[in-house]
Amino acid sequence: MQLSSELIQTRPRAHNVRTGDFSRDFVEEISRCQDEPKWMRERRLEAHDAYQSLLMPHTADDDEWRRKVDMRTQDYWRRTKRNMRGFNVDDYNPAAFSALDASETPASSGITKTQAESNEESSGVIAIEDGSPVESFVSKETERKGVYFADLNTALKERPDLVRSYFMTKGVTTETQLRSGNIPLRNKFDALHGAFWQGGYLLHVPKGVVVEVPLRVFIALSESGHADLSHTIIVADADSKVTILEEQVSSNGGVAGFHCGAVEIFAGQNADITYVQVQRWNQQVWNFSTQRAIAGRDSRLCWVSGTLGSRLSKLNQTAALEGAGSNVQMLGLTFTHSRQHVDVSTAQEHIAPHTSSDLLYRTVLRDRSQTAWSGNIYVYPDGQHTDAYQKNDNLVLSDRAHADTLPGLEIQAHEVRCTHGATAGPIDKEQVFYLMSRGLSRSQAEKMIVDGFFEPVMDRIPLDSVRGELQDSITQKLAAAK
Amino acid sequence: MSDELVIEDLHVSVEDKPIIKGLNLRIKQGEIHALMGPNGSGKSTLSNALMGHPHYEVDNGTVTFNGTPILELESNERARLGLFLAFQYPTAIPGVTMANFLRMAVSSVRSESSNGSETTELIPMREFRRELRAKMKQLGVDESFARRYLNDGFSGGEKKRAEILQLAMLEPKVAILDETDSGLDIDAVRIVGESVNQLIGPNLGVLIITHYPRLLNYIRPEYVHVLLDGRIVESGGWELAELLEEKGYDPIREKYGIAETVPETDGEAEESSAFRG
Ligand SMILES: Nc1ncnc2c1ncn2[C@@H]1O[C@H](COP(=O)(O)OP(=O)(O)O)[C@@H](O)[C@H]1O
Ligand SMILES: [Mg+2]
Numbered sequence: 001m002q003l004s005s006e007l008i009q010t011r012p013r014a015h016n017v018r019t020g021d022f023s024r025d026f027v028e029e030i031s032r033c034q035d036e037p038k039w040m041r042e043r044r045l046e047a048h049d050a051y052q053s054l055l056m057p058h059t060a061d062d063d064e065w066r067r068k069v070d071m072r073t074q075d076y077w078r079r080t081k082r083n084m085r086g087f088n089v090d091d092y093n094p095a096a097f098s099a100l101d102a103s104e105t106p107a108s109s110g111i112t113k114t115q116a117e118s119n120e121e122s123s124g125v126i127a128i129e130d131g132s133p134v135e136s137f138v139s140k141e142t143e144r145k146g147v148y149f150a151d152l153n154t155a156l157k158e159r160p161d162l163v164r165s166y167f168m169t170k171g172v173t174t175e176t177q178l179r180s181g182n183i184p185l186r187n188k189f190d191a192l193h194g195a196f197w198q199g200g201y202l203l204h205v206p207k208g209v210v211v212e213v214p215l216r217v218f219i220a221l222s223e224s225g226h227a228d229l230s231h232t233i234i235v236a237d238a239d240s241k242v243t244i245l246e247e248q249v250s251s252n253g254g255v256a257g258f259h260c261g262a263v264e265i266f267a268g269q270n271a272d273i274t275y276v277q278v279q280r281w282n283q284q285v286w287n288f289s290t291q292r293a294i295a296g297r298d299s300r301l302c303w304v305s306g307t308l309g310s311r312l313s314k315l316n317q318t319a320a321l322e323g324a325g326s327n328v329q330m331l332g333l334t335f336t337h338s339r340q341h342v343d344v345s346t347a348q349e350h351i352a353p354h355t356s357s358d359l360l361y362r363t364v365l366r367d368r369s370q371t372a373w374s375g376n377i378y379v380y381p382d383g384q385h386t387d388a389y390q391k392n393d394n395l396v397l398s399d400r401a402h403a404d405t406l407p408g409l410e411i412q413a414h415e416v417r418c419t420h421g422a423t424a425g426p427i428d429k430e431q432v433f434y435l436m437s438r439g440l441s442r443s444q445a446e447k448m449i450v451d452g453f454f455e456p457v458m459d460r461i462p463l464d465s466v467r468g469e470l471q472d473s474i475t476q477k478l479a480a481a482k
Numbered sequence: 483m484s485d486e487l488v489i490e491d492l493h494v495s496v497e498d499k500p501i502i503k504g505l506n507l508r509i510k511q512g513e514i515h516a517l518m519g520p521n522g523s524g525k526s527t528l529s530n531a532l533m534g535h536p537h538y539e540v541d542n543g544t545v546t547f548n549g550t551p552i553l554e555l556e557s558n559e560r561a562r563l564g565l566f567l568a569f570q571y572p573t574a575i576p577g578v579t580m581a582n583f584l585r586m587a588v589s590s591v592r593s594e595s596s597n598g599s600e601t602t603e604l605i606p607m608r609e610f611r612r613e614l615r616a617k618m619k620q621l622g623v624d625e626s627f628a629r630r631y632l633n634d635g636f637s638g639g640e641k642k643r644a645e646i647l648q649l650a651m652l653e654p655k656v657a658i659l660d661e662t663d664s665g666l667d668i669d670a671v672r673i674v675g676e677s678v679n680q681l682i683g684p685n686l687g688v689l690i691i692t693h694y695p696r697l698l699n700y701i702r703p704e705y706v707h708v709l710l711d712g713r714i715v716e717s718g719g720w721e722l723a724e725l726l727e728e729k730g731y732d733p734i735r736e737k738y739g740i741a742e743t744v745p746e747t748d749g750e751a752e753e754s755s756a757f758r759g
Contacts, residue, residue: 429536434573435583436557437533438648439590444602445558448586452577452631 019225020090024048027195030096034153037160043168047194050174054188058084079370079404083312083341087286092227092258094196095131123211124149127218129251130226131198135218142211147242148204149215152231155202162204166233168194171264171292182345182376182408183316189288193229193260200231200261205240207268214243214274214463221285224255232263236271238296243274245466250282250309257284259310263291267299269323274302276461280473281309283338290316295355297323304460307334307342308473318347321355321383332361333457333470336369336401337477343372348390350383350416359390362457364450364474365401367482374406377420379413386416394424395453397446447478485511485548485564485655487532487687492543494524494531494712500541501527503712511655512684516698516723517691519709520731520742525691526570528709529660533567534560547656562591564655568645568662570691574633580644581628585610588651617650621677639670646677656687663697675700695727711740 018026027048031041058081123142126149127135133151142149148159156163168174174191201217221228228248236242250257259281267273273293281287287310295301307313319328334342348357363371377388394403407420427449435445451458454474461467487509494502501524509515519525531538532545534557545552547563555563575583589604604610618625623643633641642662649657659678663671678701682688690701706722707714710731715738716722726734735742 428573430573431575433533433535433557434569434575435587437561437567438583438587438652439558439561440586441558441590441602442556444586444590448578448583449575452575455577455631 017093017095017226019093022051022089022094022192022196024052026094026096030094030196030198033096036156037164039164040156040167044195044197047168047174047191050186051188051191051195054186054191056089056188057081058087077372079402080312080314080341080343080372083370087312089192089258091225091256093225094227094229095198122216123147123213124215125217126151126201127220128199128201128230129220129222131228131230133199139213142215145209145211146206147209147211148202150202152200152202152233153198155233159202159204162235163202163233166235166264166266167231168262168264171233171266171294172262172290182374182406183318183347187290187316189260189314190262190290193231193262193290196227196260197229197231197262199228200233202233203235203242203244205236205242205271207237208239209237210241211243214245217244217246219246219248220251221249221257221259221281222251222255224252225257227258227260229260231261232265234263234265234273234275236267236273236299238269238271240268241272243276243462245276245461245463246278247466247469248277248279248281248309250280250285253282255282255284257281257286259285259287259289261289263289265291265293265301265303267293267295267301267326269297269299271296271299273300274304274460274462276304276306276466278306278466278470279309279313280306280469283309283311283340285310287311287313287315289314292318292320293328295319295321295323295326295328297352298325299323300326301328302331302460303329304331304457305333305344306457306461306470307332307336307344308470308477310340310342312341313343315342315344317344318349319357320349320351321357322351323355324352325354326352327355328357329460330357330359330361331457331460332359332363332373333454334361334363334371335366335454335474335477336363336371337366337480338369339367340369341371342369344374346373346375346390348375348377348388350377350379350386350388350413353382353384353386355383356387357389360456361392362395362454363393363403364395364397364453365403366397366477366480368398368400370402370404372404372406374404374408375420376408376410377418379409379411379416379418381412383413384415386413386418388416388418390418390420392422393453394422395450396424396426397450443478447475450474450478485687487565487656488544488546489532490544492528492531492545493541494527495539495541496527496537498539501712502531504543505709505712505714507689507707507714509656509687509689511687513705514682514688514701514703515690515705515707516703517689517707517709517714518693518695518723518726520693523693523709524712525693525709526660527712529567529570529658529691532560532658533557533565558590561587561652561654564591566649566652566654566657568642568649568657568659570660570662570664572633572636572641572645574631574636576631576634578632579628580630580632580647581614583632584614584628584648584651587648588613591652591654614651617647620680621647621650622673623647638665639667639673642666642670642674643677646674646681650677650681653685655685656689658689658691660691661693662690663692663694668696671696672700695723698723708734710734710738
């Protein structure tokens with residue numbers, strides 16, 4: 001997104017913001033002032049109960065986030081815990097905005113209108129800032145095809161049945177049903193999200209509909225201390241096809257923030273989904289997200305995650321291959337610098353037979369940044385003829401940076417083909433020499449090698465403009481002062 | 483005035499082991515030299531040291547290019563002066579397309595500023611494409627090369643042709659070809675030989691490094707040097723190459739009392755013994 005100065009005001013901003021108020025009362029108030037159906041209020045309250053009963057993972061002695069504690073995971077988890085010490089949920093504000101207050105003068109929005117050409121290259125655009133929708137556009141053609149694309153608070157009013165059946169029922173729940181060893185069963189952040197969620201969107205693509213041009217979503221944090229609790233639901237019915245690019249940005253470079261999100265993706269029979277999420281929060285944002293995709297029979301999902309921003313990020317990503325013949329590709333691109341910390345757990349759960357998954361996570365680290373990736377391929381007893389692949393490569397540009405990598409397999413079926421691998425190391429000196437011998441300076445050579453390292457992931461991002469922005473972020477990070 | 487690479491009393495060691503032990507050589511723009519020596523005699527060590535590979539330690543001696551001492555310069559600055567090395571074993575760089583790399587490289591060596599400034603202005607895409615296509619056509623290189631990742635998954639022959647393509651694009655003043663013929667079948671040697679021949683002219687000085695004279699059937703050198711145990715022990719004309727073709731290195735070894743050293747990493751032992759026999 002080109003950030004222009006043109007302001008847009010489609011709806012009032014959150015009118016009710018309370019610092020550090022994560023109380024049951026406030027949950028009730030959010031639900032009431034937004035005029036939510038009873039079942040949603042109940043779900044929020046239920047999540048709130050879970051939230052209260054769980055400990056913050058970094059303060060807990062027993063390890064909520066690490067069910068399987070072996071020496072390696074302990075060591076790796078200790079770093080994340082240590083880096084989370086500066087986090088205090090009470091510093092952040094959940095928010096509610098009232099749908100009844102449409103007459104209220106809207107506050108000026110820091111998020112800027114996606115420019116006309118961005119709309120032209122898009123079938124639809126949703127922009128959300130600090131939990132409030134600030135832009136919503138769906139092309140006529142997309143609408144005509146019966147595609148529903150709206151912010152989640154609106155969707156709750158316009159498509160209550162859809163929301164009711166998909167919202168935190170089988171994707172991300174406060175009680176994870178499936179058992180990949182490296183993703184926690186119960187996560188306080190997921191519970192917090194379930195109780196206080198705000199914003200996000202629902203995309204529903206009906207049966208047989210093909211959306212040729214990508215849909216775009218911008219989620220922004222602007223005011224200091226804001227919590228973004230946006231929730232993504234993508235439902236692609238049988239034989240449909242769609243591409244979504246979601247970008248998370250800070251419209252104010254220096255202010256602290258907190259993202260506690262959830263992403264739920266449902267690929268129906270023979271559906272084809274490409275979902276790209278690029279996280280570019282500023283370096284003061286705490287980022288927590290649990291994401292889960294459920295792949296139906298013969299469906300295809302290409303799932304790309306770019307992580308460039310945040311102070312600390314903890315991402316749980318699961319692809320559940322529930323339908324026979326489904327195929328999931330998970331691609332990750334992470335670049336950390338300064339003292340950033342990014343911790344990602346991925347799970348490829350092969351539940352049905354003849355499923356295939358292919359994961360490639362590539363990470364570049366600079367300065368004193370740290371990353372941890374733990375991945376698990378979990379093949380259920382029925383997952384015969386699974387074909388699963390998993391690879392994590394880390395390019396460590398500084399002696400003080402640290403990358404942990406923990407590939408893993410848990411296999412309960414006999415007829416499977418699973419391979420995994422991991423690498424971590426500095427830039428190859430021979431490569432640098434080769435490029436320099438052709439006239440490139442050292443930094444140009446290193447940049448070219450880093451770009452090449454990211455290429456297999458970059459290659460899967462469908463929009464030039466999004467690739468260009470990622471590329472710019474990478475260039476800036478490489479050039480940033482140490 | 484033509485440019486000249488001057489090597490005087492060069493000593494190079496690898497991991498504290500002296501390999502090049504006092505080497506002298508002058509190559510002018512427009513001249514063709516051949517440097518021949520058995521495996522392990524230090525040919526690649528010499529090439530890498532000239533190009534500034536960090537693994538190779540220069541212990542003594544001077545190397546100047548057109549009067550400028552180059553041993554203290556970074557590799558890219560040497561390239562910008564007009565020195566080029568076609569590697570014996572080119573490095574693969576996955577994810578970097580030949581076209582992107584070459585555009586950056588060509589822009590760097592042609593840019594005006596002398597000290598390898600960080601913001602190289604890229605030559606215009608159209609101009610670059612036109613030039614690349616022309617050179618590919620000239621050398622009979624398939625256009626798909628441009629989109630492939632640099633040396634990644636290339637066959638031996640493709641790697642060598644990619645090096646020659648780079649040579650053609652970068653237009654250096656002096657080029658060192660380190661065993662550009664090794665590991666190739668006879669057809670591939672002919673193709674590479676003919677390609678190099680097309681690039682030879684008054685503006686290019688060439689040092690053809692080989693332990694096997696067959697490439698010299700395509701590129702006829704004016705000067706032939708024999709490298710043995712880190713020194714040039716004989717220099718002459720074409721007749722020296724013929725002598726080697728006929729008798730191998732043993733007579734020269736005997737003459738200078740140098741025992742045959744078995745190279746530690748020996749990928750081409752068979753080829754070299756075939757040659758000796
Ligand atoms: N990178 C290296 N690391 C260790 N030893 C090396 C390296 N390069 C060359 N050598 C040693 O230097 C000697 C000369 O090798 P090289 O210059 O490659 O010979 P040539 O190219 O003539 O076959 C050999 O003994 C070889 O083992
Ligand atoms: Mg050699």
